[in-house]
Amino acid sequence: MDNRYIGKVIEEMSPFLAENGFHKKAENEYESEKCSILIEYDDARQMYILKKAEPEGEYAEISAWLFDDSQTERDAVSVGIDFTETLSENLGVKKNSRLAAAVDMPTANKDGADIGTFAKKVLDVYPQFKEPYRAHIQKYGNFLYLNFFGETLVPQLKQTLASGDKKAIKKIFTVFDSTYITGDRDTVNAMLACIAAASLDDDNAKKNLAETLRDNNHMLRAVAALSERLKTNKKLSAALIK
Secondary structure, eight states: OOOTTHHHHHHHHHHHHHHTTOEEEETTEEEOSSOEEEEEEETTTTEEEEEEEOTTOOOEEEEEEEOOTTOOHHHHHHHHHHHHHHHHHHHTOOOOHHHHSOOOOOOOOTTSOSHHHHHHHHHHHOGGGHHHHHHHHHHHSSOOHHHHHHHTHHHHHHHHHHHTOHHHHHHHHHHHHHHHHHOOHHHHHHHHHHHHHHHTTOHHHHHHHHHHTTTOHHHHHHHHHHHHHHHHOHHHHHHHOO
C-alpha cells in the first residue's frame, strides 16, 4: 500500500502538536523539549505506527493502527485522533477543554439516513449506553462508530440474540429493519457488521437471528456476507469483536 494518507493522520494531530511545543524535525518527525515523535507506515504489518523517543534516546513504538487498502481518508482521521489521545496520555497532558465540555447526544437526520440517526435509535433502545457515548466523544473528539458499537451494541446484541428473548429481539430489530430501508450505505454496512459480529461464534444467536429474519431473506444474506468479511478483515474484526 502507498502512504497517501499519512498527511491526513498528521493533519489531525497538528493542533495538539502545535499547542504542546512540537515543531517539525524531518519528514513525519516532530520534536519538543520533552521528546520526539515519528509517524510512519509499516508495509509489512500494514499499520500506521506512532513512535516516541526521549531526548537523546531511541524511538519506541507507543501505538499502532491496522490500515490496509480497504481503508479511506476518514479512517486516517481516526488514526490521527487515536495517536493524539495516546500521545496526550503518554505526556500527561490535560484534556482539551473542548473535549471536556458537555457532549450532546446524537440527533436524528430528517431523512433518517445517517449514522447519527442510527446511533440515536440505538441509544433510545439502550439508554445505558448514553454515558459510554459521552465518554467516547470526550476521549476521541469524534464518533468512531465501529469502535463504539463494538464496545456496546455488539455484546448487548449477542446476549439478546443468544437469550431468545423475543420481545427484546423485536425491540432492537425494529430499529434494524427501518435502518436497512432508509439508511445510507455506510450506516447500513455498519449495522449489518454489528449483527454479523454479534452472531458470528454463537450457535444460539445464529439460530435466533435466522428465525428473526425469516421473512427478510435479503437482509439475512447481507449479514452472512458481512460474517465472511469479518473472518478476513482484521481491522473490522478488531473494531467490532472485543
